Amino acid sequence: MPTFAKICGLSTPETVSAATRGGASHVGFVFFPKSPRDIVPEQAGELVTPEAVGRIGVFVDPDDALLLHAVRGARLTGVQLHGDESPERVAAVKARLGIEVWKAVPVRTRADLDAAKLYRGAADRILYDAKTPKGTLPGGMGLRFDWKLLEGFGHPLPWALSGGLDVANIAEAVRITGTRLVDVSSGVERAPGVKDVDKIAAFLQATAQS
Numbered sequence: 001m002p003t004f005a006k007i008c009g010l011s012t013p014e015t016v017s018a019a020t021r022g023g024a025s026h027v028g029f030v031f032f033p034k035s036p037r038d039i040v041p042e043q044a045g046e047l048v049t050p051e052a053v054g055r056i057g058v059f060v061d062p063d064d065a066l067l068l069h070a071v072r073g074a075r076l077t078g079v080q081l082h083g084d085e086s087p088e089r090v091a092a093v094k095a096r097l098g099i100e101v102w103k104a105v106p107v108r109t110r111a112d113l114d115a116a117k118l119y120r121g122a123a124d125r126i127l128y129d130a131k132t133p134k135g136t137l138p139g140g141m142g143l144r145f146d147w148k149l150l151e152g153f154g155h156p157l158p159w160a161l162s163g164g165l166d167v168a169n170i171a172e173a174v175r176i177t178g179t180r181l182v183d184v185s186s187g188v189e190r191a192p193g194v195k196d197v198d199k200i201a202a203f204l205q206a207t208a209q210s
């Protein structure tokens with residue numbers, strides 16, 4: 001079974017092209033002003049991707065106006081909710097937008113995984129990401145959690161793994177967790193918010209071989 005990859009936090013034609021040429025199944029655009037990867041929906045809309053590649057917008061506790069604007073402007077096929085959105089809010093977003101909804105679940109301990117169960121029937125996919133320190137960004141920090149926590153966990157929904165992945169650790173991450181979809185941001189950057197086409201290519205190649 002192949003392992004698919006989402007390259008997150010893209011903002012230029014060159015890096016989007018590196019992701020799609022390298023076989024990424026999804027690209028991610030961040031709509032969060034505090035992030036160094038923040039992009040306006042119209043700019044994301046100009047970034048061309050093949051039909052088969054999912055276009056996922058990343059949001060932190062967005063209101064409906066932002067969601068609707070971004071879905072249209074950036075031609076999103078899905079949204080990733082990376083804040084404190086409740087299961088009810090996630091279900092309402094899904095009903096309103098009618099596209100795929102991913103819910104990020106921050107993980108540091110095994111007990112954190114239980115939050116994923118609350119989103120059964122609300123989200124389409126859980127994205128397990130590393131819990132970040134208070135006062136910092138909720139994602140895109142290059143932090144990883146103990147992947148062994150996922151061993152034996154009964155996943156309530158389709159899922160993806162993220163947090164601190166890079167070319168050097170992707171094979172181990174896939175081996176330990178058995179994940180079929182990974183998500184990366186900092187691990188394919190040369191500085192926060194600055195993606196590197198060679199790192200994107202190397203990560204996707206290593207993922208395909210995992």
Ligand SMILES: O=C(O)c1ccccc1NCC(=O)[C@H](O)[C@H](O)COP(=O)(O)O
Nearest residue numbers: 008035139140141142163164184185186
């Ligand atoms: O990437 C950001 O700047 C960001 C900001 C606010 C919320 C979420 C964000 N990113 C979400 C992602 O999907 C990242 O790819 C994920 O957190 C993994 O990031 P990294 O550990 O840097 O690979």
